Amino acid sequence: xxxxxxxxxxxxxxxxxxxxxxxxxxxxxxxxxxxxxxxxxxxxxxxxxxxxxxxxxxxxxxxxxxxxxxxxxxxxxxxxxxxxxxxxxxxxxxxxxxxxxxxxxxxxxxxxxxxxxxxxxxxxxxxxxxxxxxxxxxxxxxxxxxxxxxxxxxxxxxxxxxxxxxxxxxxxxxxxxxxxxxxxxxxxxxxxxxxxxxxxxxxxxxxxxxxxxxxxxxxxxxxxxxxxxxxxxxxxxxxxxxxxxxxxxxxxxxxxxxxxxxxxxxxxxxxxxxxxxxxxxxxxxxxxxxxxxxxxxxxx
Amino acid sequence: xxxxxxxxxxxxxxxxxxxxxxxxxxxxxxxxxxxxxxxxxxxxxxxxxxxxxxxxxxxxxxxxxxxxxxxxxxxxxxxxxxxxxxxxxxxxxxxxxxxxxxxxxxxxxxxxxxxxxxxxxxxxxxxxxxxxxxxxxxxxxxxxxxxxxxxxxxxxxxxxxxxxxxxxxxxxxxxxxxxxxxxxxxxxxxxxxxxxxxxxxxxxxxxxxxxxxxxxxxxxxxxxxxxxxxxxxxxxxxxxxxxxxxxxxxxxxxxxxxxxxxxxxxxxxxxxxxxxxxxxxxxxxxxxxxxxxxxxxxxxxxxxxxxxxxxxxxxxxxxxxxxxxxxxxxxxxxxxxxxxxxxxxxxxxxxxxxxxxxxxxxxxxxxxxxxxxxxxxxxxxxxxxxxxxxxxxxxxxxxxxxxxxxxxxxxxxxxxxxxxxxxxxxxxxxxxxxxxxxxxxxxxxxxxxxxxxxxxxxxxxxxxxxxxxxxxxxxxxxxxxxxxxxxxxxxxxxxxxxxxxxxxxxxxxxxxxxxxxxxxxxxxxxxxxxxxx
Numbered sequence: 081x082x083x084x085x086x087x088x089x090x091x092x093x094x095x096x097x098x099x100x101x102x103x104x105x106x107x108x109x110x111x112x113x114x115x116x117x118x119x120x121x122x123x124x125x126x127x128x129x130x131x132x133x134x135x136x137x138x139x140x141x142x143x144x145x146x147x148x149x150x151x152x153x154x155x156x157x158x159x160x161x162x163x164x165x166x167x168x169x170x171x172x173x174x175x176x177x178x179x180x181x182x183x184x185x186x187x188x189x190x191x192x193x194x195x196x197x198x199x200x201x202x203x204x205x206x207x208x209x210x211x212x213x214x215x216x217x218x219x220x221x222x223x224x225x226x227x228x229x230x231x232x233x234x235x236x237x238x239x240x241x242x243x244x245x246x247x248x249x250x251x252x253x254x255x256x257x258x259x260x261x262x263x264x265x266x267x268x269x270x271x272x273x274x275x276x277x278x279x280x281x282x283x284x285x286x287x288x289x290x291x292x293x294x295x296x297x298x299x300x301x302x303x304x305x306x307x308x309x310x311x312x313x314x315x316x317x318x319x320x321x322x323x324x325x326x327x328x329x330x331x332x333x334x335x336x337x338x339x340x341x342x343x344x345x346x347x348x349x350x351x352x353x354x355x356x357x358x359x360x361x362x363x364x365x366x367x368x369x370x371x372x373x374x375x376x377x378x379x380x
Numbered sequence: 381x382x383x384x385x386x387x388x389x390x391x392x393x394x395x396x397x398x399x400x401x402x403x404x405x406x407x408x409x410x411x412x413x414x415x416x417x418x419x420x421x422x423x424x425x426x427x428x429x430x431x432x433x434x435x436x437x438x439x440x441x442x443x444x445x446x447x448x449x450x451x452x453x454x455x456x457x458x459x460x461x462x463x464x465x466x467x468x469x470x471x472x473x474x475x476x477x478x479x480x481x482x483x484x485x486x487x488x489x490x491x492x493x494x495x496x497x498x499x500x501x502x503x504x505x506x507x508x509x510x511x512x513x514x515x516x517x518x519x520x521x522x523x524x525x526x527x528x529x530x531x532x533x534x535x536x537x538x539x540x541x542x543x544x545x546x547x548x549x550x551x552x553x554x555x556x557x558x559x560x561x562x563x564x565x566x567x568x569x570x571x572x573x574x575x576x577x578x579x580x581x582x583x584x585x586x587x588x589x590x591x592x593x594x595x596x597x598x599x600x601x602x603x604x605x606x607x608x609x610x611x612x613x614x615x616x617x618x619x620x621x622x623x624x625x626x627x628x629x630x631x632x633x634x635x636x637x638x639x640x641x642x643x644x645x646x647x648x649x650x651x652x653x654x655x656x657x658x659x660x661x662x663x664x665x666x667x668x669x670x671x672x673x674x675x676x677x678x679x680x681x682x683x684x685x686x687x688x689x690x691x692x693x694x695x696x697x698x699x700x701x702x703x704x705x706x707x708x709x710x711x712x713x714x715x716x717x718x719x720x721x722x723x724x725x726x727x728x729x730x731x732x733x734x735x736x737x738x739x740x741x742x743x744x745x746x747x748x749x750x751x752x753x754x755x756x757x758x759x760x761x762x763x764x765x766x767x768x769x770x771x772x773x774x775x776x777x778x779x780x781x782x783x784x785x786x787x788x789x790x791x792x793x794x795x796x797x798x799x800x801x802x803x804x805x806x807x808x809x810x811x812x813x814x815x816x817x818x819x820x821x822x823x824x825x826x827x828x829x830x831x832x833x834x835x836x837x838x839x840x841x842x843x844x845x846x847x848x849x850x851x852x853x854x855x856x857x858x859x860x861x862x863x864x865x866x867x868x869x870x871x872x873x874x875x876x877x878x879x880x881x882x883x884x885x886x887x888x889x890x891x892x893x894x895x896x897x898x899x900x901x902x903x904x905x906x907x908x909x910x911x912x913x
Contacts (some may be wrong), residue, residue: 181739182574185574200740202573202737202739202740224860228857269803271873279861283858286850322816337752338751341802341803344806
């Protein structure tokens with residue numbers, strides 16, 4: 081079975097201008113969203129207390145909130161998490177041993193009747209740790225970009241590295257932008273997803289660059305635009321197939337994986353789509369543009 | 381690579397068998413004893429998010445340990461100055477880390493300075509001041525000693541917490557120091573987190589002080605606290621209404637005995653009301669001290685103070701020898717039991733605060749495992765189907781490689797006791813998708829070569845060699861990303877990084893090495909003329 085017929089020759093390079101404009105607009109939108117809408121930070125970064133509670137029957141968020149105010153928790157955010165399950169979140173966290181999470185459990189048990197609820201999960205992050213984790217997360221993403229840059233430069237050429245990294249940065253911005261726009265909780269695991277997306281997106285770009293390198297060796301005199309276009313067409317089959325399989329498994333995770341890794345799977349899903357897109361429509365234009373400004377020496 | 385198909389097949393089979401051996405304990409619950417003796421028996425450890433449990437990060441307030449050492453030193457210094465008849469006006473702590481010694485004149489200041497230098501090598505004078513009739517020295521503990529104190533406080537805290545957790549009976553707890561003043565605690569499978577936290581975090585500073593009945597309590601409450609006294613509070617619970625009230629006590633500040641003099645503590649039930657209490661026994665020196673103290677203070681009240689709260693202040697009826705005493709109060713059985721544990725394990729040298737807590741209830745953990753496994757199975761089946769449909773028989777070869785990939789991946793995790801977390805399971809699902817990529821690269825190449833007219837053997841040869849470099853590049857890159865993930869991540873994220881890394885390496889092995897063996901077998905041994913790809 082073959083989805084992509086061999087000898088296919090879609091003019092990707094020709095359409096690049098439009099795609100680049102589209103990407104720029106998209107990226108800009110995302111960056112604006114960062115500043116205007118900001119992020120819905122999880123407690124990993126913002127600090128605070130989070131309690132996931134499963135009730136025997138439907139309890140209204142208002143009742144929960146009222147019960148909590150009696151112990152002085154006035155800023156609780158209550159989100160549904162599944163049938164009869166909610167996540168209660170507050171920005172405070174006491175470093176007291178008898179933490180807020182215990183108080184929350186206690187007061188709800190008292191207000192709604194003992195045994196009517198079960199605490200599924202508790203997360204408490206003090207402000208110190210929150211800052212720590214934010215810094216570490218940031219560092220990890222930036223450092224991984226640099227690491228990739230170095231590796232690709234060694235294996236290919238600097239302009240390919242730049243192309244690849246620009247593509248990756250684009251992916252990270254867009255996926256983060258989606259999280260910002262739709263106010264989805266941005267936690268540590270999401271950063272893990274971003275790092276995974278970085279790995280995957282570069283992976284994709286490398287396959288393309290590898291082909292370009294091979295074709296360049298075979299036809300040193302050919303115009304680079306044609307070479308790149310050919311390479312994209314030749315690897316199209318593989319790109320679509322791999323993206324498809326990864327998309328398939330991540331979609332399965334998203335649908336069947338349960339509420340806890342739901343957001344994580346969503347990030348990966350978005351990442352797979354944009355990661356593939358960026359290899360063709362971001363990394364390549366960068367390489368080509370580089371070529372226009374600084375033509376590479378042709379090896380004989 | 382090696383030429384012989386047999387040799388390579390043998391290697392592949394050997395690796396698989398080793399992996400399976402490591403995996404067996406995770407899937408078969410009851411192993412025969414013979415197995416247990418000679419074979420690896422570790423299951424794949426499950427992360428807290430899968431088996432339920434608590435993860436705590438504590439910070440030991442090492443500064444407070446330095447403060448209390450300074451407090452003790454100044455107490456000692458006062459006495460030794462008085463014994464040496466060196467005149468001084470006052471000696472007290474200022475702020476947390478320094479103390480100031482005031483002398484009436486220059487001469488005594490110099491004498492005091494010399495005294496300190498000779499007798500107290502750990503203290504240093506950081507400044508001396510002379511103003512109107514006031515000569516003072518500011519003292520501080522030397523840096524080197526401060527560092528020692530902090531290090532010791534950490535070590536003692538670790539030890540104490542370990543003892544407490546031990547007595548609580550949790551299987552396989554982990555208590556690990558982190559950095560200079562943090563302790564990471566993992567309590568897998570724990571059901572009562574609240575109790576565990578209060579058990580771990582209690583400073584448990586037990587002090588015996590005399591109640592000052594000579595002075596007026598109300599007067600003191602109004603602000604006239606007599607020299608050498610301190611006000612402390614105790615809680616009483618009204619038996620009828622159940623309300624807690626705070627009762628003030630005027631105590632003499634000097635601590636006569638501490639929890640360090642205890643040899644053991646256990647729970648007992650009082651005959652009269654069926655109330656639980658804690659029965660303590662002093663060590664020989666402590667027993668002697670206790671006898672002396674009770675003998676000297678008959679008819680006075682002795683307050684038992686725990687972490688600054690007065691537990692009870694019974695009247696000393698007579699000299700007590702034998703070193704036994706009771707701590708009563710309105711305890712529940714659990715509270716009494718925990719107090720006994722904490723007294724036995726010893727006091728924490730410095731208070732601890734919780735920086736981070738993550739608890740997962742057991743039912744959520746089970747739920748997560750199930751969902752994770754289902755996702756892996758469904759994802760795997762879908763991918764396998766797709767491969768067969770698209771690549772025919774070669775697809776089956778790729779699927780075989782995939783199955784092997786999973787076995788080796790899980791086997792390595794079991795062998796290295798790497799923890800499997802929920803994101804880790806997600807990582808496995810991801811690997812299923814990504815490992816297919818290597819095979820796709822190879823098969824697409826082979827198709828290309830076949831199209832350009834090469835023989836099956838040549839096509840396979842070229843396909844593999846051309847694709848290999850690309851596969852290597854992409855996988856190394858993915859490994860670099862995983863490395864960063866691993867270094868920055870905590871718990872669950874680390875689990876993800878580990879499964880990803882191992883999966884990538886395993887997929888390299890299965891997708892390239894193993895599939896090649898199968899192709900070579902058919903092409904070289906069976907000499908087929910067409911490759912179904």
